[in-house]
Amino acid sequence: MNIKEALRIYFIMGSNNCGSHEPLDVLQQAIDGGITMFQFREKGDDALTGEAKKQFARDCFRLCKQANVPFIVNDDVDLAIEIGADGVHVGQDDLDAGVVRQKLGSDKIIGVSSHTLQESKAAIEAGADYIGMGPIYATTTKLDTNPVAGTKAIQETRQHFAQFPIVAIGGLQADNFAPAIEAGADGISIISAIASAPNPKEATEKLASTMKEVINDA
Ligand SMILES: Cc1ncsc1CCOP(=O)(O)O
Numbered sequence: 001m002n003i004k005e006a007l008r009i010y011f012i013m014g015s016n017n018c019g020s021h022e023p024l025d026v027l028q029q030a031i032d033g034g035i036t037m038f039q040f041r042e043k044g045d046d047a048l049t050g051e052a053k054k055q056f057a058r059d060c061f062r063l064c065k066q067a068n069v070p071f072i073v074n075d076d077v078d079l080a081i082e083i084g085a086d087g088v089h090v091g092q093d094d095l096d097a098g099v100v101r102q103k104l105g106s107d108k109i110i111g112v113s114s115h116t117l118q119e120s121k122a123a124i125e126a127g128a129d130y131i132g133m134g135p136i137y138a139t140t141t142k143l144d145t146n147p148v149a150g151t152k153a154i155q156e157t158r159q160h161f162a163q164f165p166i167v168a169i170g171g172l173q174a175d176n177f178a179p180a181i182e183a184g185a186d187g188i189s190i191i192s193a194i195a196s197a198p199n200p201k202e203a204t205e206k207l208a209s210t211m212k213e214v215i216n217d218a
């Protein structure tokens with residue numbers, strides 16, 4: 001699979017990101033609207049745990065599998081292995097990408113969060129398949145983010161790694177993500193602009209159509 005294409009509209013969601021919507025309905029709408037990859041990120045206040053979390057992950061995975069959308073698990077490597085996910089995303093304070101690679105094998109996708117050129121270098125050397133950089137803008141979805149970074153770190157990493165897959169994250173909406181692509185990101189990862197949109201399918205379609213324009217202009 002082409003990782004750069006998978007990163008175009010990378011939806012990330014947990015049950016507590018969906019407001020009043022039913023989470024599985026939000027995911028199906030996002031799939032119908034054209035997301036290119038999905039990250040199961042069940043964490044934070046009132047997140048599911050134990051068997052309920054596992055069952056919710058399986059239910060999300062089933063919807064992604066039916067649509068051939070790659071399914072990535074955030075943080076929880078053991079859960080990813082247990083349900084046969086397509087990959088894992090880890091942050092700087094999670095398992096090292098090299099250890100995750102040993103556990104997952106070479107045919108799985110490993111993503112790493114990075115905030116600086118240094119962290120990008122380390123992730124790439126450790127065998128990451130893509131890096132997530134941000135937060136580009138302020139966001140209230142993740143409460144412990146690093147300071148708002150803008151697109152500078154993406155630009156720096158892109159200058160050193162001309163072809164390495166990079167996805168931008170943090171406060172991204174259809175009307176503000178273009179600078180991240182112009183700075184060198186291959187795609188955008190989104191939580192609230194889809195998960196808490198009044199119509200998640202239409203919100204996804206808008207992001208996808210805007211991405212087509214931005215990519216063509218870039
Ligand atoms: C998980 C994560 N990492 C950096 S910002 C963020 C939250 C992104 O959520 P939103 O797309 O709603 O700003």
Ligand SMILES: C=C1C=NC(C(F)(F)F)=NC1=N
Pocket residue numbers: 010012039041074089091111112113131132133167168169189
């Ligand atoms: C904190 C995160 C940063 N980046 C990403 C991704 F967009 F997938 F790269 N996912 C996360 N959970």
Ligand SMILES: [Mg+2]
Pocket residue numbers: 074075089090091092093094
């Ligand atoms: Mg993490």
